Amino acid sequence: MKHVCLLRGVNVSGSNKIKMAELREALESEVELNNVQTYIQSGNIILDSELDKNEVSKKVHQLIKKSFGFDVPVLTLSQGELKAIKSANPYSNSDIKKQYFVFLYSKPKQEDIENLTSISYTNEEFTITNTVVYYHPKEGYGKAKLSNNVFENKLKVTATARNLNTLETLIKLAQ
Incomplete structure (x- = not known):
């Protein structure tokens, strides 16, 4: 199932800088997250996962905290919701x-x-x-x-x- 993750406060005003290529690489290292794409530098992620949207949000949040050291809120929605x-x-x-x-x-x-x-x-x-x-x-x-x-x-x-x-x-x- 496709999920869209919206990150809060990434790469805005020079804070919480995360290169999207590095973020994609980190996310793709997770078995349950596949076909990861990012769109522009402001924290938009599209990915496939069998996890529900709350589990996807939690996993992406934890991975960003572990890999980049930022406590970034993650909201996950489906294409239908958007x-x-x-x-x-x-x-x-x-x-x-x-x-x-x-x-x-x-x-x-x-x-x-x-x-x-x-x-x-x-x-x-x-x-x-x-x-x-x-x-x-x-x-x-x-x-x-x-x-x-x-x-x-x-x-x-x-x-x-x-x-x-x-x-x-x-x-x-x-x-």
Whole structure:
């Protein structure tokens, strides 16, 4: 079964540097992880495994910690889950360069969702579900006040963001 692993905080701002070729090599050394591919330097892994997604996340997390010394959160999803997330995007009719997906590693509490939804910035929209925050910064992510870190802090969950182009590529690679 194909799995897509999203790593949090790898190769961002010079921290937790891992060369993707070295990561692929380390992952392929595991018997239960096969056909490992990576996409761009920001921590996207596509692999085959008979393990369930929680076991894949745990194994990838442990291997990164052992091989590279980083405690990196890993979220594993199927192609079907990624397709469903993309299909449910309420901002799909907007500029494709301004569509972001903040993947949540756990379900946020209702009170934290309510605290976040009370925040309002001109030209920034978001919709929260149990698994993802759909984010639409109308002037672009670089000029936005909200960020992955803000969503994490307000929702009190680990999260990692990807843009629409990355999401679409991961869906294709997971075929």
